[in-house]
Amino acid sequence: MRAQRIAGEPDLDAAIGPFPRLVVVGADADLAAVLTRLLRAERLDVEVAYVPRRRTRATRIYRLPAGRRAARRAVRGSAQRVTLIRDETGSVVVGRAAWVPPDGERVIHGEAVVDDTTLFDGDAAGVLVEPTLAMPGLRASLQGRWRRWVTGRAAQLGSTGVVVLRDGVPAPRPGRRSAFYRNIEGWLLVR
Incomplete structure (x- = not known):
């Protein structure tokens, strides 16, 4: 090798x-x-x-x-x-992604949806998105003390401003929209 x-x-x-x-x-x-x-x-x-x-x-x-x-x-x-x-930029997430407020903000103002389920509409402290081993492929939850995970194929956010973290690495600049979704083809994991 x-x-x-x-x-x-x-x-x-x-x-x-x-x-x-x-x-x-x-x-x-x-x-x-x-x-x-x-x-x-x-x-x-x-x-x-x-x-x-x-x-x-x-x-x-x-x-x-x-x-x-x-x-x-x-x-x-x-x-x-x-x-x-x-995500929509073609960046892969293997551990956890997060939508967090930009610098100086306490909350994200907008709406997040997982497939047909509204995760939040209004203000939220942040959103966590993780892959799942089982279908449909991902799960998302509001950041906070109690987590209620919603599973689906895609998680989407529209907001006034958000910072996207992918496996702990922040995006170079804040955005207004973001989406994470299951790719049609998976990857070959050695187990």
Whole structure:
């Protein structure tokens, strides 16, 4: 097995190359970056193994081990197609996305919908969106003390201003609309 350190998108594109399996060692955001490049390159036929040091949100969602057990599974495991959640920019989410108020604001003013179910209409402190291993593919909830998750294929938001966080990484600038949805084709997860 050949190891290669990735510093940016050109390195990642070169690493994908002809290889049938990639092993991602890092955090959820690193796995999401690799899957985003595979999605944009139309290479979802590549098997992807995930080897985080410790348990992460993605390891819990996809029921994966961490550490040495994850490394062993990366080499010996077999791939299964699982749901791939992306947004309108083509960025993939593997752990958790969030819609949060922009700087200086306390709430998001707008409306969020999961499929046909209204999550909120008015003001909300924030919204969490996570992939699910089972269909329909994602779940969303209002941020707060008590969470009521709503499952669906897509979650959409229209607002006066929102910051989108994808696996802990904020979007470069606030927006007014955002959507997360299940991609037609899933990704090949080594389990």
